[in-house]
Amino acid sequence: MLPLPGPAGAAPSAPGQLIFQENCVRCHGADGRLGRNGAHDLTKSNLNAFGRTYLVTNGLGKMPAFSKKLTPAQIEQVVAYSLTLK
Template identity: 65%
Template structure:
């Protein structure tokens, strides 16, 4: 299981983010995951991903620089990815001070297309 790489803190973070997402008063629909080859170039999160994430994760999500995880193998859903981008973990920095909540949602949604 992928969570063993992070240890008990990651399990708690993922569980907390899922709990928060399930308690949301406004229902949101997560975008359907599509293969990277069919991801349209105009996806708003693609440019944000290229600028903020591709250095470590690579343009295809597989690079793994500085211990970055292979996003094509991640089992995190939209809510888990939003949490990770917002707050960071380990060597991954938090982007809550650099990106708006809407931009973080867009990056997370785009990262799901890399699976």
């Protein structure tokens, strides 16, 4: 499978970026700001890595849990990538 292009057509560079594109873009958008289906704007989130890891792992409200779909390492990678969205 070829990597999906990131913002401005760039290939994914961070390990979690491809995971983000495959699982999160639908609601959060490529830049984290989409807000579809009640998703929060990740660029304005006050959650640190611990809080984001909890949410990605367990879900909350409309945010689904990814503990059965992603490994702990993949969750750590996607959380690290989400923290770069500004």
